Amino acid sequence: MPVVELSYSRLQKLIGKVSKKQISESLPFLGLDVESEDKDLVRVEYSPNRPDYSTDFGIALGLQGLLGIKTGSLKIKIKNSKEYKINVNSKVTKIRPFVTGIIAKNGKIDDKIIKQFMTMQEDLHFGIGRKRKKSSIGIHDLDKICFPLSYTTTNRNHKFVPLNSNKESTISDILQNTEVGQEYGNILANASQVPIIIDSNNQTVSFPPIVNAAVTTVTTKTKNLFVEVTGISKEDAENMLSIVATILQAAGFALTSTNIYGAKNSSPKFESRKISINPQLINASLGLELKIVKIVSSLKQSRLDASITGKNIVCTIPPYRFDIFGPMDIVEEVALGYGIENLDPILSQSETLGTLHPISSQLKTLSLVMVGLGYLEGLNSSLTSKKILYEMTNRESNNPIAVLNSKSQEHTILRDSILPGLLENISRNIHESYPQKLFETGTIFLKNKPINEKTNFAAVCAHKEANFTEIKSILQAVLKTGFNLEIETKTSNHETFENGRAASILVNGKRIGVIGEINSKTIENYKIRVPVVGFEISLSGLIFD
């Protein structure tokens, strides 16, 4: 989850009359989890569906509503102008077809605001921008650019001075030798032509989605901004722009429109949407009996607009709230505006009788019988390593099921047997007193169109006198007492067991597992100092399907 750093004193200025305590107590009810707090600074996690919370400006808007200081939706005011044109060349269609933009004037920019803008940009790129693939933003100093602009393509020998540099580089150079180039270059694949925004003086403004030109860098001296968003879907690009426009307006900038032409591109409209909802759905979903006026005021506290039309409520959604899909999202907005803390839990009578799954009941029986026989229950991961599963127990690794890109070397393949894990457990307890008796029931995984999952049961017993007879008695007892099954054992060799001290286990003539004395090679591998005996059987097909 993305994190944003806030300052209580800055929030107080943005929100209006409010105490630090009120802010601190309200943050969770906007869905913001406080991660850490240090005097004036507080770091909060916000949900990726609310990119408007990527800056303190957006969070201030939400808190104003929740605290009843300012309610209803924030209207985006945009002055129409013909001055800022962007012509789109159809050459971009195949690579990154859409551009959109906005002009923001007469703002005050300090270091803190630049920091907020940068985290907003990063979060938007990562989340809704899908690591810049879907859409990406460039924020520029308007006064360094000569309109009209051209959104077109260029070849990889095109040169300009990229952001945070003072010398000219070619596109190829940037892609190969800069951090951003290496990280995002794959979005452009191997295309010979790459997107570029050029101004009327033929000066490069931006090389989307990789890097801006150095010349348009925003500093504390910048007064006026030009923001462009490029992307593969017009709607997604405009959604992202609407977040930035809302934030800029909240930060005190005056917005002016851009005019975009060519190759199926057009100027952004920042239109609100209307969703009609029956108040009954709201009350039924929340378990409340709210009057229509209360629903309307709750929606306004969630910074939406709402009006009553007949029996329905028509909710007006500002463009930056594109996380709202339909009526159920409106239900949530009502709940938030009404206050989650005001919802009283109620326990309704169940109309149904509950039951355990038969497998759970049978495994519980098995556990109880094993405990009665003096065995302690162990628990191991299903995701384990080749070393434990095969190497230490001398088993052949027969095409195991592996996971991709595991962050842990100890968790790379799915177990096809439980016994090896229990032997490893014994090896880690050699300093504990003997006898040591462990059992485990759990899932094993076998490749079979694509995977067959079975429930197995294994036990091990380690002490100076441990022998075949002892462990066979245990297995015999548990299957007889637990499930009224009789076992037979037939001589058979197995990699983990000592030859001549191992057997197949049969029930009604069907092989269900293996039992015996663990061979000296395995015991030496694990540096265990006492004999170990054990068994493993498959319960699937034996006591349940």
Place this chain on the structure above:
Amino acid sequence: MSQVFHEIEKKIISVLKIESKLTPEKLEKITQLSPDQIRRGIEWLKLKELATVNETKNIIFSLGKNGIESLRKGLPERRLLDLIKKNPMDISELQKQLGPIFGPAMGLAKKNNWLESAEGKIFLKNYPSIIPGEKTLQQIGQDSVPETKIDKIDLASLSKRPDFLIEHIIKNREISLTENAQNLDFTNSDSSAIDVEAKVPEIYVARTHPLKDTIDEIREIFVTLGFTEILGNMTQPSFWNFDALFTPQDHPARELQDTFYLDGLSSKKIGTAEQIRNVSKYHKKGWRYHWDINEARKMVLRTHTTCITIKHLAEIKPDEARVFSLGRVFRNEKVSYKHLVEFNQIEGVVVGANANLRNLMGIQREFYRRIGITKIKFWPTFFPYTEPSLQTMVFNERLGKWVELFGMGIFRPEVTKPLGIKKPVLAWGGGIERIAMLKYGLDDVREFYNNNLGWLRSVTKCQ
């Protein structure tokens, strides 16, 4: 200190009251107890500070192979001198007669100026009446003699010679009573009493796993709240783990670094044609991207048990139901004290025409009450497949802060509609280990899977 005495202790004490100091062997003879009983009795009395053991060390000498030969034939130098006493002899003849002792004998005799040599012959010069060492040989003879009874200087001249002497070190233990024991009187004590205050050996119970106990407890709670358990596979096609839950295919949670994909494994049959068609339609409409069925076929280790309940609901399409699923789920994370790659999760749903958010909160509150957590509150949160979405915060008394437990919400229409589920579905779920950590007071979640016998054998069962 217990004043109950074992018969063995009583016997030893009464003998020592008379004899004052005895070796264990003598105690054996007098008391008629076995060596082992005496050993144990002495240990007990020592622990009770009723007896002291005084250890002394004695050295005893006997003759070695060469010593015995010298006792019989005389010391090598004496034998040499005896040979030349009457007549001088040739060196070669002497070598022949004396064998290997000739060299050392010559050396000693020359050094002491007992002989001289000229023209290949050896002549006697002086004949000593006693040679150092001879006295010791006689003193020891065929016996074992304590060091204290032997002339130390004479002994030293033999101890340098190889195989002349054998040294035995004998440790002597003598037991005596302390003052407290002297005053003991056994005449009134009950002879069948045992020391009931003494420590006893530790034995370890066999038991079910502590985490399994918590799992069973949680299962039972939901069964009694009217929920029926369903089970399903841990390996799932992405379709049920993600797509059916309205998680877009380019969502960060679906990336390799968060989810375990199974190398090279895809599922041919992931759902009915209708399910696939409808799910893809809602994805295209809601998220505006090219929905790829091959992405949906990729097999993953389930990241939650919600895939089991949604698949169940899609099959049964109930108008009224309470079901839950509990089992292992997987996340591609770095293992730490608070994260495991594999842990247990419970996920439950209520389907019903009248199901609402306050009911859902009520079920949560009742569940927490039954596992002993009463300080809870609800905060809004976000899940891709529920709307509205809440999370329960519970107050951890030990850490003194609110911690997040189960998440919950109402399944989005984008989840239920494509699968033909018509009534509202309340869903909730969360990790079991977090609750178990609260119950067992653990700070490191890995302890549950370490199978450390020290912990498993000692932790108090709590249900």
